[in-house]
Amino acid sequence: MTTVLETKELRREFGLLVANDDVTVSIDDDEITSIIGPNGAGKTTFYTMLAGQLKPTSGSIRLRPREGADIETDEDGLVEITGKEPYIINRLGLARAYQINNVFDGLTVRDNIRIARISRDGRTNDLRAIATADPELNEGVDRIIELTRLEEFADKKCDNLSHGDKRKVEIALALATDPSVVLLDEPTAGMNATETRKMVDLVRELDKETDTTFVLTEHDMEVVLGISDRILVLDGGSLIAEGTPEEVMANERVREAYLGSEAQ
């Protein structure tokens, strides 16, 4: 078991409101971790700080960099990413797959993934690499297309895809940077039952087939229980429980805070 992401007393205040109250967590590479909590619990604030889009008021975040990242790590094999710019955090190995569409609709699935892969190396200005058949690049892109089961749509423009397939493209874009950690924002939001089941299966398989660790926020408890090895529960900005799905579901504080009347 290896720590891939860790926060220490991570805090974010908005004026008098404490959106994250000294949250300390450790995420391991061999577990799919879900972060849950009622509306306003602080999940988005937490994620947004991890990805560097919001600066913490205090506390720290450390990440295990992706294979090949050119950076010196500390004695735990981690690197401090607190307050770093999002593109730097992304290059170091943390990718966020957005709920809001992050794909270029007018481009094909393949070209979207090529652009994301080029950005991994800070080569977004290298248009020649995008336009020409760089074999190493193409090999990586093909592997991601295969992993995310997008073969059938690889040469289709993204605006022709269904909602469920577009979400797969978002995951593919995140994976294109060979990240050590992918943060998924409600990966099944807006999906029907079939799409939801396929997405759960896909994330589970990607977790097995890649070296990437998946962390997700999700409102659908059926998805959370079906996918998670470990659950972290936030309420009122604080971490109130963590454990296996069974442990968390049996936790009185979670039942009261998170499930409310449903738990009665």
Ligand SMILES: Nc1ncnc2c1ncn2[C@@H]1O[C@H](COP(=O)(O)OP(=O)(O)OP(=O)(O)O)[C@@H](O)[C@H]1O
């Ligand atoms: N930019 C902001 N300015 C002021 N308050 C904010 C800001 N962002 C979040 N908050 C507040 O911080 C608290 C936590 O919000 P956050 O969005 O992180 O919760 P959440 O668990 O993601 O909620 P939801 O499930 O509804 O998306 C809420 O009270 C929210 O109103």
